[in-house]
Amino acid sequence: MIQSIDYAAIAPPLIVAVAAIALLLADAFGASRRVLGLVSLGAVGAALVTVIALALGDRRATFCLTGDLRGNGPPSCSYVTDDFTLIFQGVVLAAALVVVLLSLEEITAAGARLPAGEFHFLLLAAIAGALTLVAARDLVLLVVALETLSLPVFALVALRRYDGVASEAALKLFLVSVISTAVMLFGISLLYGVTGAMHLDRVAPALGRVPGDLEPVAAVGVVMVLAGFAFKVAAVPFHFWAPDVYQGAPLPVTAFLSVVSKAAGFAGLTIVVALGLPAYGHVWGPVLGVLAAVTMTLGNLVALRQRSAIRLLAWSSIAQSGYMLAPLAVGDERLPEAVAATVAYVAIYSVMNIGAFAVVIGFRRRAGAPAAGPAPSWDTLDDYRGLARRNPATAAAMAFFLICLAGLPPGVMGLFAKIVVFRATVAGGATWLAVVMAVNTVIALYYYLAWAARLFAAPSGAAEPPRMPRGAAVRAAIGAAAAGAVVLSVAPQLVLQAAAAIT
């Protein structure tokens, strides 16, 4: 009757969750900000080490159905650490490590106005949710993990209580999230009603033999389940929270939303459609295709008009979501290849986007700009003019991240990610989507390159060209992201082969 728990399998989220509670108590009993930040960093690092250790060992699964409940069916484990899970847990934790590094100065520094203990508690709770989400293989655990990821983020966004922009952003995020969760839960209830199962390895065969008069119900359920994940990855029409929230939230939280939360959302979406709903590929395939096309087109067109660095990154990450969705548009035809393409793109996107955010955060902290000030004072693209003269290394890193995001050589990893996505999309027969993607890639070149060119342009007269801060943590974060980007550009097969191996 009692499920046995494999503690080794659940170690990564367990370490992070226990550390979160320990931090909350430590803060209540008056630990210093510095200690809190270091414990948080250590917990994420320890979880990353366990993920690497798990990757070297056997594949594990836990919380499986027991005895008579299982019957003669499939094993039905709720929590599975297979290659897919481990890749995503690695991506989530590596990105989370950079986010914590970035927050050390932005939030944890003495004199900052944000509560450090609560910040780290909420951040670690959200990371634990992301780690569970990518390992979840039944609908209930997926929803619970998705909410564990979402709920702390509302509070994190609203943490700058003295700032009206932050409160507005948090409220928008909350409302969109609640609506999409409600729609998704309704969809899950329909799927459960049709199939009588919650574990994805039981839902999938049951959906294959749905009686004719229930097929519309199942199709509606499938589309509604996609809604919850479309919110998490900021796909149109659930995208409009992204620019305001990215601008209103503390910047490390923005980086978290744009990388960790998005990667986990894509993992959840991929798990559900590939493992649970392959029988309805003819329904969700075209839906995701249209979503991808609209998302990338709208994201790129609006990004063209942005003058603020954060908003540009927000719209660009919406557009990138479109590319990541595109391979899944093939439906159940050549699905493994499509999943591999999406996984590879998400992993590569995480490296380059967290790097771009690290530079923007370091840039914001320069010249006495308050770390948590009321309005971004150095946030327009023109402020980046002349960065290369004062800080050649940082400007070079930023230019490299932007070129990777655009997908041009020498940013080979961005280029390869796009090629993999193109190949999977064309191979699956969605040629029209590949054409839309090609047009969008060209549009995106303009704003990425315009920003990169500004880094090397002459400073615009009046304003003193900004100097990057001395902070070691931000520099370490930029350095780590840049090192990852260079390594993956020299050897993109590291990610591509790992992604191809999962299926």
Added chain:
Amino acid sequence: MDDYFGSYLVVVVLLLLGCGIVGGGLAANRLLRPHRLTEEKLTTYECGVDPVGEGWAQSYVRYYVFAYLYVVFAVDAVFLFPWATVFAAPGFGTTTLVEMFVFLGFLFTGLVYAGRKGVLSWV
């Protein structure tokens, strides 16, 4: 399908009857009653006491934290009741007992945090 929706006809009739009784009563009252207003009749009725101050008043919701904490423990009780009915049954036992105390430990952590942050002391 006709039968299915037909069975709701009773509900609709009942609804119309109810509206008719309430609406008819109020309308009859309005037609029959004398209509002589005085200053005192027009004041807001506040349980018979003379109304004091404006209609728009602000109060300090000091007790909202206690409301939150109450919700936490009410939810906790929702889990405790089904647990209490099965934990002694064969097949459960010590593990089940320990699991519930782990869960209670999490709740207690929240209470300790709230206490340390000073929200439990009445100002």
